[in-house]
Amino acid sequence: MAQADSTSTEEFAKNRSWLYDTAAGTYVRKAAIGLLTLVVAVFVLFPLYWMVVTAFKTTAEIQRIPPTVFPQDFSLEGFRLVVESSIQAGGYSDLVNDVLGYTVTSAIDIDLLGLVVNSLKVAVGAGLIAVVLGTGASYVLSRREFPGKNLLMSLLLASLMFPGTAIMVPEWELISTLGLFNTHLALILIYGAMTAPFVVWLMKGFFDDFPDSIIEASRIDQCSAFETFWYVLVPMARNSLIASFIFAFLLAWNELVFALTLLDNAKYTVPPGLLTFVQGFNTQWNVVAAASIIVSIPVLAGLAYIQRYFVQGLTGGAIKG
Known part of the structure; x- marks a missing residue:
């Protein structure tokens, strides 16, 4: 029985995988998986991030070259124009003017x-x-x-x-x-x-x-x-x-x-x-x-x-x- 166990141990030592059965291999494997996960996450999430930061930029900053990764001139101009466009296209301009005293005039006419x-x-x-x-x-x-x-x-x-x-x-x-x-x-x-x-x-x-x-x-x-x-x-x-x-x-x-x-x-x-x-x-x-x-x-x-x-x-x- 002891001889069989010794033979199995020797066989494992001979065929062991460096990537899975050593501490260094484990670190390399985890680092590779983490790096791949990071690349996939950036590939999937970066367009969403760029959409969000673009919404808070001014038109001048959007046209700047090279582009800015973070909004330097934080602005709600895009949201204001969208809301005004919806109010005007939906026919609520008079209601907003009567209730809030705010005149809506938008060049965009999309509800x-x-x-x-x-x-x-x-x-x-x-x-x-x-x-x-x-x-x-x-x-x-x-x-x-x-x-x-x-x-x-x-x-x-x-x-x-x-x-x-x-x-x-x-x-x-x-x-x-x-x-x-x-x-x-x-x-x-x-x-x-x-x-x-x-x-x-x-x-x-x-x-x-x-x-x-x-x-x-x-x-x-x-x-x-x-x-x-x-x-x-x-x-x-x-x-x-x-x-x-x-x-x-x-x-x-x-x-x-x-x-x-x-x-x-x-x-x-x-x-x-x-x-x-x-x-x-x-x-x-x-x-x-x-x-x-x-x-x-x-x-x-x-x-x-x-x-x-x-x-x-x-x-x-x-x-x-």
Whole structure:
């Protein structure tokens, strides 16, 4: 026995890894991982940092070469111009003048509040459609057997691989035929259809792992298939449903191409609306950055509140047992 232990020790000493089994190798490995993490963090976070500092710079400082990393002349000019533009475009100039005695005169005529309302309308509608259709379909695919089931699942997965621009022309023809051009309903239907396959795959994982004993108990209590789904499964799938809704909501909130193509200026959502702040060589980048920060606040606040449901929902069907 002692000889066997000695042989194992000698074999380990012969094949040991310097990177993993020595103190110096451990320091090198940790330093490399830390450096890689820092590079990735800078790559991801620096654009956000630059947007924030640009919002607090004056136009003159933004045009300075070389650019300044920190605002030297701290200014709220960008936020003031955005607010004044929204007040004027929204038709609240007289109200502000009567209540506050402040005359609003803005060269920019963009209603940022209206853009946010339009985006919320589209994003919430698309999220609800994706969750309702995707959840019902995932329940059937998980609990029923029928010919072509595997092919249907493969087609749903393949649909996620096509970029939105690939279906732009047929979507344009369909929306025009239905008479929905320049309506928010068109975007709601398109975004809901685009995200429903993801919801199907996410929720199917939850339904596949759902204990059969609970479903059998509901049948013993004389529950129909719909009642079992609605009163038993749906309440217990809350986290996964919230995760699905957030995914669909964020896609609809950030999508640009369809919104820019199917809507005119009066009905723009946030992405094409922010694009109108960019005016060639006369662009006031502090205004663009300030508007981007303002429209991000409601989404960030909502995600901060429900992020735990999002994480739990994404991992809800990942573990068997």
